[in-house]
Amino acid sequence: MSEASAPGWQGILASDERILWQGQPDRRLRIGVGELRRAAPGLFFVAFSLFWMYNAARSSVPFALFGLIFLVIGLRKLVEPLLLPAYLRSRSWYTLTDRRAIVATDTPVQGRRLISYPIDAATPVEMVDGDPPSILFGPDADAGFRFIPEAEHVLGLLRELQRSNAPRPETTDPETQPE
Structure with a gap:
């Protein structure tokens, strides 16, 4: 069974989209x-x-x-x-695929929500120190995977994803170049 057809993911992922990482934020109460x-x-x-x-x-x-x-x-x-x-945070789930980052929440008032952030070379990605750290990405400061124990691993996956989604420079064959 592909990840796109895994229970709960029908219709959310593209047929050839792969899940790289899934997790949940740390649920501890934090008062700063x-x-x-x-x-x-x-x-x-x-x-x-x-x-x-x-x-x-x-x-x-x-x-x-x-x-x-x-x-x-x-x-x-x-x-x-x-x-x-x-x-x-206790009602949130994070997923990183080979194309995007997904933040899912399920609360009694708002119900199920799914926000998807495409990841490419131009996406700003920042690791914020904490116990555990957070990874921020996307157009605003609220977008990200907050308080995840695997932050360094996920940052590595995001950087690799950015490199693989970077535009490729056109290569030229020196033998076909006009002189």
Whole structure:
């Protein structure tokens, strides 16, 4: 059975397309400076709504309960940037073929999504240090295989793929050249 007809790949790969590598990102929760920066407005929202609810409860309990809406919004803004990236990684699969890189996700809200990035000599490819490292490619900073243990191996495969997909210079036969 060819890889293109393997279960789950029907209609996705070309009949002569070969899978070079498949993997999943590391699923660990990662909280860095970027995530904390994105969560900071949520922390402010939560603190302000709690302060407001406490002071409003001293005069009118029903009026204080109105603050629950803002508390929930703040909690979502606080927790989402911290937990959502790890959840999305746990629902992602990566594939490198002899033509392209594929990032597949399956989430309850968005369903199944498949994004394909053609790989050729002009495709920017960058390895980003981390534990484990990430390989970025494509037109934007979000495209890539994030936190993969086999990053060095995959980078080698990508570089080899770029070389094989590079335009070939035209060769000339010196005997047929006009003098």
